[in-house]
Amino acid sequence: xxxxxxxxxxxxxxxxxxxxxxxxxxxxxQAHRAFEAGWGGVVWKTIGEPIVNVAxxxxxxxxxxxxxxxxxxxxxxxxxxxxTNFDEIAAVKKRWPRHAVIASLMVDTRERWHDFVKRSADCxxxxxxxxxxxxxxxxxxxxxxxxxxxxxxxETIVGWVMEAATIPVIVKLTPNITNVVYxxxxxxxxxxxxxxxxNTINSITNVNxxxxxxxxxxxxxxxxxxxxxxxxxPIALNMVHACAADPQVGLPIxxxxxxxxxxxxxxxxxxxxxxxxxxxxxxxxxFRIVEDMKDGLSAYLDSKGMRSLADxxxxxxxxxxDWQQLDLHSRRVARIDYEKCIGCNxxxxxxxxxxxxxxxLVDAAPYGLGPGRVPGKPVPKVRxxxxxxxxxxxxxxxxxxxxxxxxxxxxxxxxTWHDYQSRLAAGTMQPIPPHP
Amino acid sequence: xxxxxxxxxxxxxxxxxxxxxPFSPQEARVEANRCLFCYDAPxxxxxxxxxxxxxxxxxxxxxxxxxxxxxxxxxxxxxxSCARVCPTQVLCEGACxxxxxxxxxxQIGRLQRHATDHVAARxxxxxxxxxPKNGHSVAVLGAGPAGLGCAAELARLxxxxxxxxxxxxxxxxxxxxxxYYKMRPEVSLDEVRMIERLGVTFRYGVDVRRxxxxxxxxxxxxxxxxxxxxxxxxxxxxxxxxxxxxVDALEFIEWIHTRPxxxxxxxxxxxxxxxxNTAIDAVTQAKRLGAxxxxxxxxxxAAEMSAYAFExxxxxxxxxxxxxxxxxxEVLAQDGHVAALRLAKTASHDGRVAIVPGSEWTIPCxxxxxxxxxxxxxxxxxxxxxxxxxxxxxxxxxxxxxxQTSLPAVFVGGDAASGGREVVNAVAEGTKAARGIHALxxxxxxxxxxxxxxxxxxxxATGSGFDQPIRVHELEAALKRG
Numbered sequence: 001x002x003x004x005x006x007x008x009x010x011x012x013x014x015x016x017x018x019x020x021x022x023x024x025x026x027x028x029x030q031a032h033r034a035f036e037a038g039w040g041g042v043v044w045k046t047i048g049e050p051i052v053n054v055a056x057x058x059x060x061x062x063x064x065x066x067x068x069x070x071x072x073x074x075x076x077x078x079x080x081x082x083x084t085n086f087d088e089i090a091a092v093k094k095r096w097p098r099h100a101v102i103a104s105l106m107v108d109t110r111e112r113w114h115d116f117v118k119r120s121a122d123c124x125x126x127x128x129x130x131x132x133x134x135x136x137x138x139x140x141x142x143x144x145x146x147x148x149x150x151x152x153x154x155e156t157i158v159g160w161v162m163e164a165a166t167i168p169v170i171v172k173l174t175p176n177i178t179n180v181v182y183x184x185x186x187x188x189x190x191x192x193x194x195x196x197x198x199n200t201i202n203s204i205t206n207v208n209x210x211x212x213x214x215x216x217x218x219x220x221x222x223x224x225x226x227x228x229x230x231x232x233x234p235i236a237l238n239m240v241h242a243c244a245a246d247p248q249v250g251l252p253i254x255x256x257x258x259x260x261x262x263x264x265x266x267x268x269x270x271x272x273x274x275x276x277x278x279x280x281x282x283x284x285x286x287f288r289i290v291e292d293m294k295d296g297l298s299a300y301l302d303s304k305g306m307r308s309l310a311d312x313x314x315x316x317x318x319x320x321x322d323w324q325q326l327d328l329h330s331r332r333v334a335r336i337d338y339e340k341c342i343g344c345n346x347x348x349x350x351x352x353x354x355x356x357x358x359x360x361l362v363d364a365a366p367y368g369l370g371p372g373r374v375p376g377k378p379v380p381k382v383r384x385x386x387x388x389x390x391x392x393x394x395x396x397x398x399x400x401x402x403x404x405x406x407x408x409x410x411x412x413x414x415x416t417w418h419d420y421q422s423r424l425a426a427g428t429m430q431p432i433p434p435h436p
Numbered sequence: 437x438x439x440x441x442x443x444x445x446x447x448x449x450x451x452x453x454x455x456x457x458p459f460s461p462q463e464a465r466v467e468a469n470r471c472l473f474c475y476d477a478p479x480x481x482x483x484x485x486x487x488x489x490x491x492x493x494x495x496x497x498x499x500x501x502x503x504x505x506x507x508x509x510x511x512x513x514x515x516x517s518c519a520r521v522c523p524t525q526v527l528c529e530g531a532c533x534x535x536x537x538x539x540x541x542x543q544i545g546r547l548q549r550h551a552t553d554h555v556a557a558r559x560x561x562x563x564x565x566x567x568p569k570n571g572h573s574v575a576v577l578g579a580g581p582a583g584l585g586c587a588a589e590l591a592r593l594x595x596x597x598x599x600x601x602x603x604x605x606x607x608x609x610x611x612x613x614x615x616y617y618k619m620r621p622e623v624s625l626d627e628v629r630m631i632e633r634l635g636v637t638f639r640y641g642v643d644v645r646r647x648x649x650x651x652x653x654x655x656x657x658x659x660x661x662x663x664x665x666x667x668x669x670x671x672x673x674x675x676x677x678x679x680x681x682x683v684d685a686l687e688f689i690e691w692i693h694t695r696p697x698x699x700x701x702x703x704x705x706x707x708x709x710x711x712x713n714t715a716i717d718a719v720t721q722a723k724r725l726g727a728x729x730x731x732x733x734x735x736x737x738a739a740e741m742s743a744y745a746f747e748x749x750x751x752x753x754x755x756x757x758x759x760x761x762x763x764x765x766e767v768l769a770q771d772g773h774v775a776a777l778r779l780a781k782t783a784s785h786d787g788r789v790a791i792v793p794g795s796e797w798t799i800p801c802x803x804x805x806x807x808x809x810x811x812x813x814x815x816x817x818x819x820x821x822x823x824x825x826x827x828x829x830x831x832x833x834x835x836x837x838x839x840q841t842s843l844p845a846v847f848v849g850g851d852a853a854s855g856g857r858e859v860v861n862a863v864a865e866g867t868k869a870a871r872g873i874h875a876l877x878x879x880x881x882x883x884x885x886x887x888x889x890x891x892x893x894x895x896x897a898t899g900s901g902f903d904q905p906i907r908v909h910e911l912e913a914a915l916k917r918g
Binding site for chain 2: 033036037065066261262263285286287288289291292295296299399400
């Protein structure tokens with residue numbers, strides 16, 4: 001069995017799976033349950049001066065039969081007294097000394113930051129996470145994403161924290177920003193030990209078409225909330241990669257955003273994450289989901305001959321870069337397996353109306369009949385010479401493995417956009433003619 | 437006329453093909469994603485082995501099929517055969533919350549087959565190999581589901597286990613007595629080999645009547661598990677019973693499992709006596725092997741049959757006929773072979789069934805299959821274990837929590853204890869007995885694997901149907917009665 005333990009900027013935990021700061025990490029009761037279920041760490045729900053919450057607080061994007069594909073909240077930071085939270089962290093650490101407990105903090109003045117940072121270390125927390133990302137409510141008071149969106153302010157506040165910090169400091173970044181790398185570099189400049197990302201994304205999930213008030217509704221009004229859940233994973237992966245690939249950042253990364261399964265976890269690790277934080281999936285199913293996350297991740301590492309997470313970490317980072325580094329000569333075409341085709345013709349209409357008009361509907365006779373096909377019904381047929389290899393048909397096809405995007409050897413050496421421009425400038429090649 | 441095979445190999449194979457074929461990977465993923473991943477799910481409570489069903493199904497959704505199989509097999513070592521032979525309609529699937537929501541339960545049995553097939557096809561052993569042996573030796577009598585459940589659990593706990601069985605191969609009824617369209621014997625034999633790899637020794641061709649004595653067992657072993665099931669079919673006590681074409685239904689099913697399908701003889705007009713699930717298995721397989729007529733003869737009414745409703749429906753779909761309130765009074769022969777069955781109408785008075793005088797009639801028939809229940813092995817048990825207490829119905833008395841009998845070092849499970857229940861009950865009882873033996877010999881209590889889907893439940897993570905399974909159809913019947 002592969003070793004799942006991690007050392008994240010000096011914070012050790014038996015596995016990379018941490019409960020993210022949020023409703024599931026609000027109390028010692030929940031932390032105990034999380035560790036009993038097998039989680040490696042808990043990032044406490046953000047501690048600050050107590051706030052007042054509203055009802056209701058959550059809303060969801062459902063898609064087809066799937067609930068909570070996306071999730072939105074307008075809940076603020078902990079509404080419990082700081083001393084209650086610090087006392088409970090101390091109690092949790094006493095019972096779970098080898099697990100990671102991280103205090104998430106959000107306050108305003110330099111003095112308060114110093115006070116809360118010291119109290120975090122005093123209660124036995126293994127680290128501190130600075131909540132610079134909360135996109136609702138707190139930002140209106142100059143905290144949360146209001147800090148994270150301004151790298152200079154963030155750098156100043158991280159500086160205050162580092163003046164008092166004796167345990168590792170993680171800066172949690174907001175995705176509600178033009179380029180997350182600037183915020184990550186600010187954290188690095190100010191001396192932070194690590195970054196975590198992404199926090200939630202500004203959102204309105206839906207509008208109630210009877211009341212014309214979006215959810216979650218509070219006495220006939222609503223507010224934009226923080227969006228998370230499976231739907232945000234692609235955004236999070238991109239930002240994690242951006243920070244992992246940036247040589248000026250160079251900090252350990254705690255990946256957050258739509259992680260619910262071991263596969264999600266493996267992807268975040270491959271793009272450079274060391275620890276992984278989960279919230280929405282726990283809010284949906286409970287702490288028990290971690291069992292499959294550990295089991296599946298471990299089995300995956302074993303199947304690839306990897307002995308620990310370090311063997312996977314960042315291994316996908318070098319393969320992602322700027323568009324201009326891609327090979328303009330590489331070619332692939334769609335091929336349809338007529339043994340699998342069920343004759344829905346979605347590939348045809350997607351290509352015809354939505355892409356590049358290279359899948360015809362033709363007489364079935366020469367191609368044989370796919371399963372379930374009505375005799376004489378036309379079959380989709382790719383004109384490979386015209387196929388631009390865009391993937392769309394294979395994405396809409398409902399049958400696993402029916403349309404395969406097949407590489408075609410063009411016999412031409414790789415040429416990037418950069419190469420192309422250089423050759424044009426040197427006069428060693430003619431411009432590629434425009435697509436007809 | 438002696439009976440003979442009626443169909444060619446291809447036709448017989450097509451007729452006896454898998455009634456619930458395996459899922460394709462895509463079908464399995466779609467079905468698994470229908471599962472709500474309930475907490476403290478009712479399906480777990482309806483499973484006598486307490487498999488954490490929502491957890492294994494979630495693992496299918498994440499493509500962790502090996503992990504799914506581990507979740508299944510840690511709770512039920514015969515998960516592959518139970519996936520095929522369990523009456524899921526009255527167990528896990530009958531308890532599924534999706535019945536309330538969409539009228540269609542999650543197809544748990546087929547998903548379980550998908551996961552267990554994955555590891556079986558790839559030769560992946562998901563159960564932990566046993567640690568060092570603890571010095572204790574246990575004899576398991578009978579290599580059927582109860583014995584296998586007990587042997588596997590004991591092996592995993594570090595015991596030296598020897599399983600004795602009179603057949604040439606293990607698996608018991610799973611290998612020899614399940615309707616062929618539900619499960620092939622190879623699935624069961626695969627399970628036996630998996631248990632062999634856990635370090636269990638199998639001694640075949642050993643007849644406990646003839647080859648073993650209590651002294652042998654006491655000398656060689658610290659405890660004994662009795663999983664010998666039931667004996668042959670009950671006697672009918674009517675003239676003609678000993679004609680060559682009057683056959684135990686289970687023996688007929690064994691022919692199907694031990695001979696090429698094209699060599700299995702079957703009558704053109706088959707009468708099956710009894711109306712339990714074995715009778716249904718017999719009548720449907722007779723039809724599928726080419727019988728022109730196959731008729732169930734039952735001395736009570738349709739409402740009283742012990743076969744499950746879905747099994748009754750299957751037999752009707754296969755073209756079986758049903759004669760209710762009728763009893764055989766004589767098997768008639770011509771040239772020494774069965775030629776007809778003489779029947780009489782029955783009537784019920786105060787729960788007792790009696791033949792109506794003067795109501796007799798005769799139906800043509802060339803094969804009579806007896807499915808009227810199996811004999812208890814009371815004589816054998818009391819001879820082998822003097823002092824063993826049996827109840828009035830010939831079942832071995834036992835503590836239901838530990839399966840310990842009136843003899844402290846003798847444990848029991850399966851049909852010898854219950855008088856006849858499902859494969860899954862037998863596995864569960866064998867597993868329980870193994871833990872009972874462990875408590876006796878090692879003074880150690882063992883709990884099942886931690887179930888993520890029950891974490892934090894008041895009865896602990898391992899409670900569930902293993903301790904006290906709910907019986908969905910019984911609950912529903914009770915509700916209907918008010």
